[in-house]
Amino acid sequence: MLHEVLLIALKDLRVEWRSKVTLGQVAPMGLLVLVVFAFAFDANTRLLELGAGGLFWVAVLFGGTLLIQRAFEVETDDGNFDAFRMSTIRAPSLFLGKSLGIFIQVVLLELVLGPGIVLLYNVRIDDWLLLLAAALGGTLAFSVCGVLWGVMAAGTRVRATLLPLLLVPILAPVLLAGSRAFETAFGVRAEAGWTWASLMFVIAAVHAAVGMGTFGFLLEES
């Protein structure tokens, strides 16, 4: 199974490496979002510092949604899911492989956005371990949820508008938990940051289990 997962993830990453969409288009767009947030808050440094955690995750949501849409467009445009169904690759492996591919791309996006909020919003990091744990949990949750909803919207003519409608309400607890955990890591809020970080791992685990169990149903019709 691990071999199949890696095969799918590497295929997706190879496609992205050749097209350079993540680093060439999505990451700069994410940085742009951080700049636009400063316009919304009238460049109030204190407000931006307080809200940096939430703004980071909203920027990840925007950029990540584009990555998920693209990850499924490249499959559905050429009818690749039919090929997967005829291959020996099992649906849970495909789900985990797509999730791993998205996870790595979102990590790349975060590696651009992270320094972005430190530099633009004047953020100081107090707890590196919590920050890394929250980023890991949040990114895992985002990836598995994204792939699960991505395949649901895949192949439809309205996928560009349907995916955010499906994805955002389900990801809301991740955004909430990620924001609170980051704010604790930044020292702007004295809260149970580790509890919030743990919640994101729980959400990731639940969606991963559901995704592995149901991806076969969804794949049949994509």
Added chain:
Amino acid sequence: MSPARGNKYMTASPATRVLGVVAVAAALLMALLGLIVSPADVVQGQAVRMLYLHVPSIWIAYGAFVLTAVSSALFLIRSRRREDSGRHHDRLAGAAAEVGVVFAGITLVTGMLWGRVTWGTYWQWDARLTTTVLLFVTYLGYLALRRLPADPMIRGRRSAVMALISIINVPIVHFSVDWWRTLHQKASLSVGRRPEITGEMYWTLLYSTLAVTIVASWLIVHRYRVIRLEELRDEEALNALIASRLREDE
């Protein structure tokens, strides 16, 4: 004439007509009890009357979303065994979700009006309000997915999976007031706990829950039948198109 007796283009049967009459009578009695018989609250004043609709509505919304999830699970199980089997589970899931969304909307509107009178503001970013609106939007997404132009079985399976995942949100909404200890008052009625309200208010609230349940059941039955008629219409339109195409070939 009932659909079971041959007229497949009707949405009512004798039993549901009786249910409809009972639902209207129950709603009228609920209005009488809630607006006239039940006294005003010492703290909340007349605004307490809003709760007779607000509390049952969210209970119905929870129940409808659970029904959607159970029907969806049955649909997924049945549809795998035999083609076209279990479509009625899919219809029931859709009908329940529509009614659930309506009652979740009623909960939000009555809650905002109640909040304006009691808290002095329409909206507070407390956990329960926020998660209820998220639940509402989640099921709007579910209904959007159901509206996609696709094969009914394909659409049904996607919707069923979404319904199963979305049900995870329901307990988060209901228990969020305990988890996050926020501005929202504790649940007025709760299994295994002494109620926060007593006397006529308590009985009115219990009765309102029963009355709203009857109304919601009636709505679900009719929405189920309308969905079935829509499917029949689509199938007949498709058959007519195929027949017309075949005639052209001849």
